[in-house]
């Protein structure tokens with residue numbers, strides 16, 4: 092029996108993500124929580140003839156507690172998205188307290204769940220979650236993930252296009268490390284597999300496109316939000332990987348996620364490779380029954396990519412301390 096809970100299930104990401112999770116046959120209970128409209132989304136999705144039983148929850152009458160109780164995995168796309176001209180950090184003031192309060196609920200009602208944070212700014216909301224769970228004495232760093240899969244998904248699509256093979260995007264694997272915001276997103280294009288020959292100016296423009304790919308969507312939606320459908324795809328893909336690994340059928344292919352580098356011994360090597368800080372970084376991880384099983388090294392990184400990592404680390408340090416201080420200063 093596997094219970095999955097989506098928090099923010101009626102939103103732009105939450106609805107298609109819930110739909111995709113309904114197609115995951117490992118899930119037997121699908122709990123959809125939101126501050127609005129979740130019963131309607133649940134009623135709609137519940138008619139699909141896949142195994143999971145779907146229920147919708149609203150805040151009154153302990154809705155959050157009921158949605159979280161016994162959850163094995165909690166996926167969080169709750170909060171506000173960007174509008175044109177906004178950075179992910181601009182969302183901090185609203186989303187920080189939303190994520191903090193959800194983390195309090197997780198600590199009380201689903202302390203052993205895998206927690207997948209989608210709400211931006213991920214660079215800060217993951218430390219917020221971690222600090223709350225630490226305060227409540229239930230923090231397991233192997234079970235907390237910032238979802239950066241969309242950056243990996245975008246990288247393969249954009250590289251396939253640049254290589255003149257747009258229909259082959261599935262085959263291109265590109266490590267994307269760092270954080271999930273602008274220059275903190277670091278694609279390691281030199282490690283593209285299968286290898287492609289790209290001149291330096293193409294590398295630079297591709298790097299920029301992967302770092303700021305989200306802006307293309309924000310601009311095209313023209314005030315109606317940010318990436319929702321591609322994010323739902325990426326979130327469902329990562330949730331499936333976590334659940335498959337939990338069921339003992341994990342893949343040998345690493346996944347990329349923003350995790351606490353102290354969660355596993357390999358994290359120390361990554362920390363020293365990037366300059367001993369920050370505490371959280373998106374890295375290649377092997378997932379197992381208890382979450383992060385192994386943090387892999389970053390492989391051979393060229394000078395250009397070292398420069399990108401340096402810039403990413405500078406920004407990340409600030410994003411992380413902002414999240415940590417927010418929880419410290421909260422009542």
Ligand code: NAI
Pocket residue numbers: 098099100101102103104105124125126127168169170171172173182186189208209210211212213238239240241242271316317318319322
């Ligand atoms: P949206 O506004 O369409 O949906 C957010 C949902 O959260 C709404 O239904 C809202 O009612 C709900 N919500 C607000 N406060 C809540 C609370 N306290 N508890 C439960 N639900 C609550 O936004 P969208 O487009 O779905 O984006 C959600 C978040 O995901 C944003 O922060 C966005 O920046 C982020 N995002 C993250 C990405 C990533 O790669 N990690 C990619 C794209 C967006």
